Amino acid sequence: MDLSNILFWLGLGLLGVIFVLLHWPRERRNPIATSKFGKIIDRPSPNQDDRDGPVSILIQHFTAMDTTEAAIQRLCDPAAKVSAHYVVGEDGQVYRLVPEDKRAWHAGVSFWRGHKNVNGTSIGIEIANKGDEVEGYAPYPQVQMDAVAELTREILSRHDIPAQNVIGHSDIAPGRKPDPGPRFDWKWLYESHDIGIWPTPEQQDYDASKTWADKDVRRALTKYGYSTDVDLKTAIDAFQRHFHQEVFFKGDDGVGKADAETCARLAWLVRHKSNSADDVE
Numbered sequence: 001m002d003l004s005n006i007l008f009w010l011g012l013g014l015l016g017v018i019f020v021l022l023h024w025p026r027e028r029r030n031p032i033a034t035s036k037f038g039k040i041i042d043r044p045s046p047n048q049d050d051r052d053g054p055v056s057i058l059i060q061h062f063t064a065m066d067t068t069e070a071a072i073q074r075l076c077d078p079a080a081k082v083s084a085h086y087v088v089g090e091d092g093q094v095y096r097l098v099p100e101d102k103r104a105w106h107a108g109v110s111f112w113r114g115h116k117n118v119n120g121t122s123i124g125i126e127i128a129n130k131g132d133e134v135e136g137y138a139p140y141p142q143v144q145m146d147a148v149a150e151l152t153r154e155i156l157s158r159h160d161i162p163a164q165n166v167i168g169h170s171d172i173a174p175g176r177k178p179d180p181g182p183r184f185d186w187k188w189l190y191e192s193h194d195i196g197i198w199p200t201p202e203q204q205d206y207d208a209s210k211t212w213a214d215k216d217v218r219r220a221l222t223k224y225g226y227s228t229d230v231d232l233k234t235a236i237d238a239f240q241r242h243f244h245q246e247v248f249f250k251g252d253d254g255v256g257k258a259d260a261e262t263c264a265r266l267a268w269l270v271r272h273k274s275n276s277a278d279d280v281e
């Protein structure tokens, strides 16, 4: 080995050491820089400002746009005045638009368990999906749901968010917002990844709810967290989007109706809900 060869290998070794020193601390400081679905891509949005409280709610949305890129561009457009913390593409790629310690503008006029305008205390995930109600709603590819689940689990590990507060945009803005829609698989998220809550009513829930009048349904919805600002049919529609999605695909006009299964699931949820001082009773 001559001198130039030795210098070459020494130089290469030195470059390697410098590379590791530059990158190692950054990865250690930021645990979500990589995921098994690939690196999170930063696409910073100017549509953000300061939070007004600690994070206690996580909101899932669909983008209702043709492509992931179109959605990101809109969520980064200062004129649109909307954003989210994350966007999950149909291929499972995760984009970060707003840091979690800042307020993103994803929820708008909203209500959940006594909290109004939840942007200040929530994290918003926009999931690329055309969300076309007329066409019967687009499915979410499994690779995308896997990424949503992994991202959501990571967020839940960083913040104190009760299971009851992992919800959809439609839960906090009934009638005004339809997302993430009846094809978003909340049951799978709960059963496979312990995300949120999924009701499994027992006989006592069917028995307790079978004589419910409208006012009893309303009272239970309010107790669980839903707004009273909309008519009962709209509130039941929002509940079913999350907890009884089958009614949207049966074609028998069950959407917005308090059928036995809807009431039993609601009764079970109220029975199992967490008790929090800031609940509306």
Ligand SMILES: [Zn+2]
Pocket: 060, 061, 062, 106, 169, 177, 179
């Ligand atoms: Zn939304």
